[in-house]
Amino acid sequence: MTQAPAGTAGEELLLASRTVGSGLREAELSVPDMHCGACMRRIETALGALAGVERARVNLSTRSVSVRWQARRRPPPLVETLQRIGFAAHLRDADSEAKDGTLAELVRSLAVAGFAASNIMLLSVSVWSGADPQTRDLFHAVSAVIALPALAYAGRVFFRSAWRSLRHGRTNMDVPISVGVLLAFGLSLYETLHHGPHAYFDAAVTLLFFLLVGRTLDHVMRERARQAVKGLARLAARGARVRRPDGTEAYLPVNDIATGMTVLLAAGERVPVDGRVDAGTSDIDAALVTGESRPQPVAAGGLVRAGTLNLTGPLAIVATAPARESFLAEMVSLMQAAEASRSVYRRIADRAASLYAPTVHLTALLTFAGWMIATGDAHRAITIAIAVLIITCPCALGLAVPMVQVVAAGRLFENGIMVKDGAALERLAEVDTVVFDKTGTLTLGQPRLVDRGAIDPASLALAAAIATHSRHPFARAIADAARQDHPSMAFDSVAEHAGLGLEARTGTAVYRLGRASWALAPDRGAIASDPAVIPSVARDLLRQDAQCAVRGRSLAALGMTAGAEWPAACDGPAPDRQPPDDDGVVLSCGGAHLATFQLEDRLRAAARATIEALARDGLRIAAVSGDAEAPVQRIAAELGIEAAARVLPREKVQQVAALTASGRKVLMVGDGLNDAPALAAAHASMAPATAADVGRSAADFVFLRESLGAVAQAIRVARDARRLVRQNFAFAVAYNVVAIPIAVLGQVTPLVAAVAMSASSLVVVANALRLPGRRKPMARDDAIGAAPALAALRAGR
Amino acid sequence: MIDFLYLVPISLGLGVIGLVAFMWSLRSGQYADLDGAAERILFDDGRDAPDAPARAEPDLTDRPDDR
Known part of the structure; x- marks a missing residue:
């Protein structure tokens, strides 16, 4: 990561890069902060100027930059350079950079289907408006010539999926689609060759076009979330x-x-x-x-x-x-076990398809049989049966679910919540229990100074000046607390003593910030107050004490104490009042106590509001944590929820499994490596962007912003989406109830089919766009909360 | 009727030209960074063409000297 020394970073860069031919290597970096053309230019110019860099190219859409350099040279200091010009950057994996072949295929198929559909529709409109038989036959023939390659090319996505499904003895939505399209084409071809009046080329290709729109949108949604999480x-x-x-x-x-x-x-x-x-x-x-x-x-x-x-x-x-x-x-192995034991979720569209396909095919068969018996005209019976298949082809149904989910995912995306796939939205809508992890989920996982008011500003400023030299979370918290009036104080030296704290020297004054037992170590102070010690040492230490006092006055002179007196420090040690090594961080001067800082992990923004909102919605809420009893109970009391402390990863999975066994649908929200198995075991799962990599990839949802409001918001959107999906299904059923009798009675002409299918598709799309939730007030709170979370991310948490 | 012999191929031809143009633009990476392209048009240095074609073929032949 960014804090690694240069040599390590170079080697890490090599591991993350790949060879791209002609002696070049390429690496991709994610730069989340860039947002405009000026950023692009600065990044490209700065990186392009590095020795050995052949080319640096920014992609603003994915917030990334790909850099190519000569493989025989040392890897250039990319991350460091970006940091110098003010952009936090991190490497992306080379192996996950494979081009998205599926999307390219879908878009190409969509283009071909769109081309074919518009041209065939053009010809069909002429036919419907009363072309003479000769022209009609010519236009049908031209349509067939366009439709054949278009179906063969653009229909592959559906045919493949339908074939796979059939081979395993199952049926999905692609089976009726494929059957409908192929039969429509076959019938139309037959009609064309026999100079028949009705051909359904337009229906077949338009259907494919609409379905590909749904399919492509669905894919784009997932891809965007994947990219964002990868970044x-x-x-x-x-x-x-x-x-x-x-x-x-x-x-x-x-x-x-x-x-x-x-x-x-x-x-x-x-x-x-x-x-x-x-x-x-x-x-x-x-x-x-x-x-x-x-x-x-x-x-x-x-x-x-x-x-x-x-x-x-x-x-x-x-x-x-x-x-x-x-x-x-x-x-990871616990996760796999949890995933294996979780019951396989069947998507709502697949469940619908398993009812839908047999019904439709049976109806078509009965229609055929009925007309055969009634008229004995095989050609007519087949034509009408196929018309039934065409009119019932699940155009609306194929769009009903993906459209709503795409809109829902878009809403969530605006609010910094990434959705892995549509099934996750369906599962989230069903949850009735939310299990939170504590550290990093309910809380930010970062300590915060809680007794700021009790500490005099001069001590805080001094402590902050020392603390900026460390990346220990406590030091960071103290430095952050004093950010408003940050002193630029120079010390002769600042040393970090691992496990103990920081020691800063200026002149002869020695300040310590850290563990109480170390900061207040009596050795020096004892010497100073003990007349029996070697005089020169004592003099030194007394002078140092005087220095401390001088320092205090100079701080006051700088106006930084805001009227407060320098605390009665350095008046002499007080070894007897040395506190035990508890939570506090102590600032001392020459062994004398100046201030104690109480640090506690802080709750995420809107944590309480979220818990209340969830409880109002009738969800049961619990917390499980691997942390010690005291901090867990404090948070639990603050939020008014039940919580279990010192829970091992295996036990978290067991708790989720027990809840599931009792008939509950659990949403697990967690960030740690220890939460990952529970995330995998839960019905739906959510993780903050600061989560461990494994947790992030196990979770169905990843929220980028600090506010915990994302949880309530995601559930709300998922439930709204479920409502709209159901409405769309209800509409599709109603459509079929009207359309099937017309088709069975043999009244469907290609014109009727085209109008009915297009109209039903438009209705479900329009309904999907009704999804509420654009720019809720909650979102604005989140936007404010976004900054610290991202800052934490950058800091390498 | 004889008009169709011209008109139908012409209309199809125009459609095909459009389709081919789209395929080409897709393949040459012009949709890879739509936000970036909107900004790049304002740059003075004229480097606004996408350079995706070279990305297409990762060369695996010199993998052994990776490490």
Whole structure:
């Protein structure tokens, strides 16, 4: 990720790139912040100017830039360059960059069908308006010549799917479509060759065109969500620097790291495999892995899990398991088990098709039999039976579901919610229980200063100035809290002591910000107040104390204390009032207490409102977390929900399974690696954009903004969509109730078929557009909340 | 009747030209970045053509020296 040192970044870039011939390599970077032509230019100019870069090309639609450079040269510092000009960027995977062949095929098919439909319709209108038989036959022949290749080309999508389905002894919506289209074409061809008056070429091709519109929109919707999710920062390690037994170092892909290898981790990198710390001390942020909100210190001998973030110091770890057996892999296998045990969801369109296809085909068969018996005219009976098939061809039905879902997905997309596919919307509409994870889902997974009012501004400013030198979440929170009046204070040196805190020196003054036991360590202070110690040391330390006081006054002079007195610091140590190492972060000067900062994980925006809204809608709400009892209960009490703490990933799945077994449809909302199996097990699932990669790909929905309101909003839109889908189905049934008798009685001419089919398609499309939810007030709150969430993402959380 | 011999092929021909033009524009990557294209038209350096054709064939022959 962006914080990796340059060498590692270069090698990571190589891993994420691919060769593109003529000695060039290409990599794709996601740059979520660019939004205008000026951004494009700056990025292309800056990257194009780098040595060895052949070409940099921005794609504004996908917010990405693809860069080609000469393969024989060192990989250029792309991410660093972008960062310098003010754009956060991260690499995309080379292997997932395969061109979207399906979309291209659909669009080409759509173009061909559109061309054929418009031309055949042109000829058909002439026929309907009373062309003489000779002209009619000519036009039918021309139509056949256009329709044959068009159907063969544009119909493949449906024919393939129908064939696959039939071969497995099932039926889906594509079966009646294919049968209808092919029979219509066959009948029309026969009529044309025998100079018959009626040909249905236009119906066959127009039908295909309408259905392809639905199919293409459906695909575009899913693709857009997939792209957006792919554009998010990758949170798993791609590779790591490994020290071989012979002392050489190499950057290896995660999968090549074997047990016993020594992995070197810089601060800010993610742990690639499970391991034991060999050397170094640091803090480990496991929020994404286990749900623990508080970073844990580690030292030599400590165990670290794959996926956790190394915060403060460099570590050498010995791999205890290869990647495929690490914690991540364990979660993946749990996920697969959960997915396998989940009952297969049948999409509403497939359920409709399983009723629809037999009904329609039986009706056609009965019509044929009836006319045969009544008239004994085989040609006439077949013609009418096929007309029944044509008029009942599920044009409206084929559009009914995708149109609504495309509109719904578009609404959600506007509000920063990505939908994986249409089935997810259907499942979400059914949920009656919502299970939340805590860390990173109900909360942001980022601590926040809670007692800002109780801390005097000068101490806060000083602490913030020190804290900017660290990426520890607590330091970040303190720095953020003071953002409004940020001092640009210069220290002679700032050192980070892993697991303890930060130490800043200016002159002889020593400030410490960190664990109470360390910041208030009595050693120096004790020396100063003890007359028995070596005089020179004592003098030094006393002077240092004086420096602290001077510093305080100078802060006051700068007007930063806002009238507050510099706290009674440095008056001498107070070892007796040293608090235990609890939650607080302590700022000290020369061992004397200046201020204590209470930090707590903060709730997502609109969390309470969302919980209330969900409860009002009759949903049961629960929380399960891997975090410790105290923070979980605090959040639960704040939100008024039931919550379970210290829940293992396996137990989360079991809880979801138990709820499912009791007949409930569960929506799981979670972000951590430990939530991924539960996400897979639930009826529907949702994850924030800051979730672990596995969680993101397991979830049906991903919301990009900070506000938890996305959950309530998604459920609302899904329910509205379900209502509209049902209306569309009701309309389709009503249409058939009217149309089938007309067809059975042999009254359907090609003109009637064309009008009926087009009209019904337009009605369902128009109905789909009625979906409410454009620009709800909730959305505006979300827009405000978007900034911090994205900032957190950029910061590499 | 004889008019059809001209008119039908002409109308079809025009349609086919349109279809081929669309296919070509699709293939040459002109729909790959619609937002970007709208901005690029204002650039002075004239680099507003899409350069997708070269993207099409990833060369796998020199994979071995990847690592």
